[in-house]
Amino acid sequence: MSLSLDAAAQDLLFREARTANTFTDEPVTDEQIQAIYDLVKYGPTAFNQTPLRVTLVRSAEARERLVSHMAEGNRPKTEAAPLVAILSVDNEFHEELPKLVPHAPGIKDAFFAERPVREQAATLNGALQAAYFIVGVRAAGLAAGPMTGFDFAGVQKEFLDDDHTPLMVVNIGKPGDDAWFPRLPRLAYDEVVSTV
Amino acid sequence: MSLSLDAAAQDLLFREARTANTFTDEPVTDEQIQAIYDLVKYGPTAFNQTPLRVTLVRSAEARERLVSHMAEGNRPKTEAAPLVAILSVDNEFHEELPKLVPHAPGIKDAFFAERPVREQAATLNGALQAAYFIVGVRAAGLAAGPMTGFDFAGVQKEFLDDDHTPLMVVNIGKPGDDAWFPRLPRLAYDEVVSTV
Numbered sequence: 001m002s003l004s005l006d007a008a009a010q011d012l013l014f015r016e017a018r019t020a021n022t023f024t025d026e027p028v029t030d031e032q033i034q035a036i037y038d039l040v041k042y043g044p045t046a047f048n049q050t051p052l053r054v055t056l057v058r059s060a061e062a063r064e065r066l067v068s069h070m071a072e073g074n075r076p077k078t079e080a081a082p083l084v085a086i087l088s089v090d091n092e093f094h095e096e097l098p099k100l101v102p103h104a105p106g107i108k109d110a111f112f113a114e115r116p117v118r119e120q121a122a123t124l125n126g127a128l129q130a131a132y133f134i135v136g137v138r139a140a141g142l143a144a145g146p147m148t149g150f151d152f153a154g155v156q157k158e159f160l161d162d163d164h165t166p167l168m169v170v171n172i173g174k175p176g177d178d179a180w181f182p183r184l185p186r187l188a189y190d191e192v193v194s195t196v
Numbered sequence: 197m198s199l200s201l202d203a204a205a206q207d208l209l210f211r212e213a214r215t216a217n218t219f220t221d222e223p224v225t226d227e228q229i230q231a232i233y234d235l236v237k238y239g240p241t242a243f244n245q246t247p248l249r250v251t252l253v254r255s256a257e258a259r260e261r262l263v264s265h266m267a268e269g270n271r272p273k274t275e276a277a278p279l280v281a282i283l284s285v286d287n288e289f290h291e292e293l294p295k296l297v298p299h300a301p302g303i304k305d306a307f308f309a310e311r312p313v314r315e316q317a318a319t320l321n322g323a324l325q326a327a328y329f330i331v332g333v334r335a336a337g338l339a340a341g342p343m344t345g346f347d348f349a350g351v352q353k354e355f356l357d358d359d360h361t362p363l364m365v366v367n368i369g370k371p372g373d374d375a376w377f378p379r380l381p382r383l384a385y386d387e388v389v390s391t392v
Contacts, residue, residue, distance in 0.1 A: 002225075002230075002336060004337030005205055005334075005335035006202070009201055009205035009335075010335070012201060013201070015235070017238070033389060034198075034385055035198035036198075037388065039210050041382040042382065043330075044330065044342060046344045054389045055389075055391070056390070056391045056392070058391050096387075099381060100380060102381070123319065124323050124344070128327040131325075131328055132210075135209075135239075135327075146240055148320070167320070184296060186246065187292065191292075192237075192246075192248065193249075194250070195251070195252045195254050196251060196254065
């Protein structure tokens with residue numbers, strides 16, 4: 001009652017949405033991914049740097065290569081998901097800044113001349129965008145299965161390049177049978193929030 | 197039309213929501229923050245590690261100390277916001293894992309015995325939770341003003357401890373007059389999403 005967001009939307013995005021481990025065969029279309037992107041691209045990042053990049057693994061050959069780099073426990077679901085996306089960050093995102101912050105093109109060199117600074121900023125802001133993307137998958141009525149259990153160097157070498165660092169792999173689709181375990185506990189408000 | 201989320205919720209969370217730079221005087225209550233937390237605590241993290249911690253800066257004395265660590269351009273809005281929250285991560289989050297993943301208490305030592313591993317995991321998963329928190333602030337009908345322009349070491353020393361690393365500071369409130377600049381451009385779908 002303290003929220004403006006309607007209850008159905010709360011359920012769709014957070015309360016009933018769950019990380020899925022099984023999926024139906026229903027395909028996930030490019031149109032759905034485009035609709036998700038067109039919504040979550042507006043999520044805020046520092047200096048509008050938007051470093052997130054998404055690689056949709058659609059071919060059987062690419063899926064097989066990806067599965068070989070997943071931790072063993074993640075392989076069956078990564079094989080079975082209707083769509084798998086590699087979320088990565090572009091550590092050279094600063095090249096886009098003159099387009100993204102046209103009123104202040106100097107930000108590119110003033111703040112992001114150094115690669116380690118860019119990597120740190122890309123990781124933080126790319127993770128924010130990854131969370132918006134997960135929320136967007138749920139907004140599309142789909143379940144997301146985000147995973148960090150994989151060989152990061154292997155996935156980078158197979159699918160990306162030296163300038164792009166993987167953040168996570170996300171299975172996407174309609175949840176199948178026994179798609180999830182019972183909801184795990186969360187920390188109580190007082191364990192997380194304090195006041196000074 | 198490819199999304200299940202209703203248009204009003206899309207607008208509230210992403211399309212019309214904006215990073216606010218000015219705020220009205222209307223207070224933000226603890227009940228609102230509790231409602232936000234009770235929604236976004238369900239956002240997924242790896243191994244349910246939920247490392248995000250929130251420090252609400254409510255006293256005038258604490259606000260003054262925080263403002264002194266903000267970048268100059270962020271000071272006026274941090275002074276004026278009805279509520280300011282420091283979002284940080286608990287790098288010792290693994291101590292909570294036996295409670296958070298009661299079916300697999302061994303995860304704590306098997307994966308998170310090393311502090312650098314914990315710091316990396318806390319940063320990634322804390323950033324995901326920071327994004328859920330920003331979405332939750334918007335779900336409460338409030339505007340968020342996330343900022344990374346501050347002295348991280350100074351804020352850590354003033355408000356946290358060696359085990360807690362700041363992620364960002366967020367101004368929270370109802371948007372005031374001229375609360376934002378025109379929306380900045382976003383990357384096109386084809387610049388962000390590729391297919392293999």
